[in-house]
Amino acid sequence: MAVKRNGTQGKRSQRISVSLQSVQEPLSEPPLSLERIVATAVELLDAQGVDGLTMRRLADRLGSGVMSLYWHVDNKEEVFDLALDSVLEYRGPPQMVESQDWRGEVVHMLDDWRASMLRHPWSASLLPRRALGPNILGRLELLSKTLSRAGVADTDLNVAIWSLWNYVMGATITRGSFDLSDDDRAAAQQRLTSERYPTIERSRLLLDSDWDGAFRKGLDFLLDGLAPG
Amino acid sequence: MAVKRNGTQGKRSQRISVSLQSVQEPLSEPPLSLERIVATAVELLDAQGVDGLTMRRLADRLGSGVMSLYWHVDNKEEVFDLALDSVLEYRGPPQMVESQDWRGEVVHMLDDWRASMLRHPWSASLLPRRALGPNILGRLELLSKTLSRAGVADTDLNVAIWSLWNYVMGATITRGSFDLSDDDRAAAQQRLTSERYPTIERSRLLLDSDWDGAFRKGLDFLLDGLAPG
DNA sequence: GATTGACTCGTACATCGTACGATGCGACTA
DNA sequence: TAGTCGCATCGTACGATGTACGAGTCAATC
Numbered sequence: 001m002a003v004k005r006n007g008t009q010g011k012r013s014q015r016i017s018v019s020l021q022s023v024q025e026p027l028s029e030p031p032l033s034l035e036r037i038v039a040t041a042v043e044l045l046d047a048q049g050v051d052g053l054t055m056r057r058l059a060d061r062l063g064s065g066v067m068s069l070y071w072h073v074d075n076k077e078e079v080f081d082l083a084l085d086s087v088l089e090y091r092g093p094p095q096m097v098e099s100q101d102w103r104g105e106v107v108h109m110l111d112d113w114r115a116s117m118l119r120h121p122w123s124a125s126l127l128p129r130r131a132l133g134p135n136i137l138g139r140l141e142l143l144s145k146t147l148s149r150a151g152v153a154d155t156d157l158n159v160a161i162w163s164l165w166n167y168v169m170g171a172t173i174t175r176g177s178f179d180l181s182d183d184d185r186a187a188a189q190q191r192l193t194s195e196r197y198p199t200i201e202r203s204r205l206l207l208d209s210d211w212d213g214a215f216r217k218g219l220d221f222l223l224d225g226l227a228p229g
Numbered sequence: 230m231a232v233k234r235n236g237t238q239g240k241r242s243q244r245i246s247v248s249l250q251s252v253q254e255p256l257s258e259p260p261l262s263l264e265r266i267v268a269t270a271v272e273l274l275d276a277q278g279v280d281g282l283t284m285r286r287l288a289d290r291l292g293s294g295v296m297s298l299y300w301h302v303d304n305k306e307e308v309f310d311l312a313l314d315s316v317l318e319y320r321g322p323p324q325m326v327e328s329q330d331w332r333g334e335v336v337h338m339l340d341d342w343r344a345s346m347l348r349h350p351w352s353a354s355l356l357p358r359r360a361l362g363p364n365i366l367g368r369l370e371l372l373s374k375t376l377s378r379a380g381v382a383d384t385d386l387n388v389a390i391w392s393l394w395n396y397v398m399g400a401t402i403t404r405g406s407f408d409l410s411d412d413d414r415a416a417a418q419q420r421l422t423s424e425r426y427p428t429i430e431r432s433r434l435l436l437d438s439d440w441d442g443a444f445r446k447g448l449d450f451l452l453d454g455l456a457p458g
Numbered sequence: 459g460a461t462t463g464a465c466t467c468g469t470a471c472a473t474c475g476t477a478c479g480a481t482g483c484g485a486c487t488a
Numbered sequence: 489t490a491g492t493c494g495c496a497t498c499g500t501a502c503g504a505t506g507t508a509c510g511a512g513t514c515a516a517t518c
Contacts, residue, residue: 163447170399218392221454
């Protein structure tokens, strides 16, 4: 839509700040760039949550005017998209040779995915309403390739991918929902004892489930069913 | 916090509109009530999405002043909570006797859950950031009870519940994310062909997956692993 | 008639995203 | 040197939003 943002955006010479006037009012921030904007947005989201990110606050942290952001970014939605995607990058399993251990690779990637999102709780609430960024697509591609290499038939590939994806997404979002403040936790407990949910209460489901263990076990069952040997 | 809302809220006599002055300016809306507010909020969310729900629009639809809403409701967040929960009610499987078919019951409830959320796409994006309402807890309770009755050991119960819950949550949210406008769809396709995701592209993963079939198959695998015979 | 409590609503304010246009600046050309 | 142009920054202003505050209405009670 907008014709503004060009190919060299953010790449401008790093301003060799050698010469004079080293002393300046607000300490002379480095110039704006997409990278800096996104990184700062992630900081802010980590610190203040989804509602804590406003363009004004973001600009303040960057030491720039609010409207300067809009040269690098079309709108706030794009900031969300970029922040989300930037947090979901995947660098691959430890060793880079094509191992035979496809199952280990899949588990590693999905584990890392879940861990990344839990490190940034806002990501879980953002994901459902944003489009799929390149890093998400990259993970899907990797998953797809690995399963294919493991011998999953093309006919079953989509089922396998979606099942695994769904499972991880759900696990992440569920866990995130429970990482609310202690107030909310107390409120939930309150509701439990007022209205009656005896089975839940007995199993202490909401209180001290072994989340990580449960995640791995369910994942194992899925993989058992979805892929051969 | 607020001491306002009392026990009889919304229950006020239905205003027996028999007598005179049947003609009035804007057709004389029925009085406000929590029920009417929530129902209208759901209408609005269905029609306009999460961002389409504003207190002013809500009041307009109800034919009331904006601030009148705040007598029935503490804040906008509560409207979201109530709308979300109201959409997730579950009335149980067709026959009400305690059948032996625990697996059928579980599948029925989870299917219905997914269907409910897909009927109201905004619910998927709301759920991750809201606390658990009574209807959600009720479903968890039912799931828990049924699995317990099916012979799942207490030790494995939490794993089983979370695995199933996670799976359904993820499936719902994923599907919701893909129910975007055609524009977004086109954009995704664009990204696919520009950057390279060959395996995804070949399997047409994003385009014509059999979502419902995939959902059921993955669910079956999970149930196979999680529960006996 | 006075009081009370349930309920409604107009006004006002702080905060938000962002449209618009002015401004500065380095690198070109004439 | 003067003029032009594209990149980049930012101040001002506007409409929309959530909601605090307090005044208003009306039925039931004393």
